[in-house]
Amino acid sequence: MSSIATVLVTGGTGQTGRVVTDLLHRRGVDVVVASRHYPQERPAPGVRQVRFDWADAATYDEALRDVDSIYLLPPPLDADPADVVGSFLRRARDAGVGRAVLLNSSAFPLRAAGLHAVRLTVGQMPEWSVLLASGFMQNFLGSHPTAVAVRERHEIVAAADDGRMGWIDAADVAAVAAELLTRVDHDSREHVLTGPQALAYNDVAATIAAEWDLPVRYRPVTPAERTVQLVDAGVPQTFADALVGADVLTASGAEDRVTREVAQLAGRNATSFAEFLRRHPLRPAMTTTPEK
Secondary structure, three states, rough: OOOEEEEEEEEOOOOOOHHHHHHHHHOOOOEEEOOOOOOOOOOOOEEEEEEEEOOHHHHHHHHHOOOEEEEOHHHHHOOOOOHHHHHHHHHHHOOOOOEEEEEEEEEOOOOOOHHHHHHHHHHOOEEEEEEOOOOOOHHOOOOOOHHHHHHOOEEEEOOOOOOOOEEEEEHHHHHHHHHHHOOOOOOOEEEOOOOOOOHHHHHHHHHHHHHHOOEEEEOOHHHHHHHOOOOOOHOOHHHHHHHHHHHHHHOOOOOOOOOOOOHHHHHOOOHHHHHHHOOOOOOOOHOOOOOO
């Protein structure tokens, strides 16, 4: 395909979408930022904001106008997004879009059939990539249930036993996405993205204790217990099942791997977990003392 002039970023205000938008803008690529709500800040020159809602097909055409390539983030917390994503991509292909880069997870279990099926939808595009990302380091920040447990109870709770995972910084995923969205010599395939180390939750807890000076411990639970915890935290049941399935997959050793895709595609080494924590220091006001 010829050079990419305009990229549509779905989930444009999310943790990878914001970084993808910034990287593309620095490359001189025009960006269409699609989200259900406009960000408050004024867009930079070359960045167009559009309202986009996966549940409202009437928002599709304006988002796709004059677009060459799409960063595709499926509907959040939807365990079976293949139909809606497939319908959108058919509209995109008919509009002349030539490429789609889909963000997915490497850790979804086979029984999460809908989350695997969405990977097949991009195959209808002339050029495509699927990013199979390992667990995001950002899970330990903000309002994510794992982050809340770390800050408020000084513990990590999971059903992963001592299984290891190649935790990755979402910024590294975004860097790979920006490259694949715009490169001329595109190779349509899947890419497994990890950080530089495969860590068990005990390793993660020890790194947090060292970098944040927080006495964090890992408390393994059963899959049934973890499912209840996630549902109580507001995660829909079907998606909670998929997340717990990822824990079980990790416990089996299936995620104990490290790839070089970030270095090969983004031209830089993937961020280590310790470096990530140093870049996101824990402020005292963010923590509480757990009850005894």
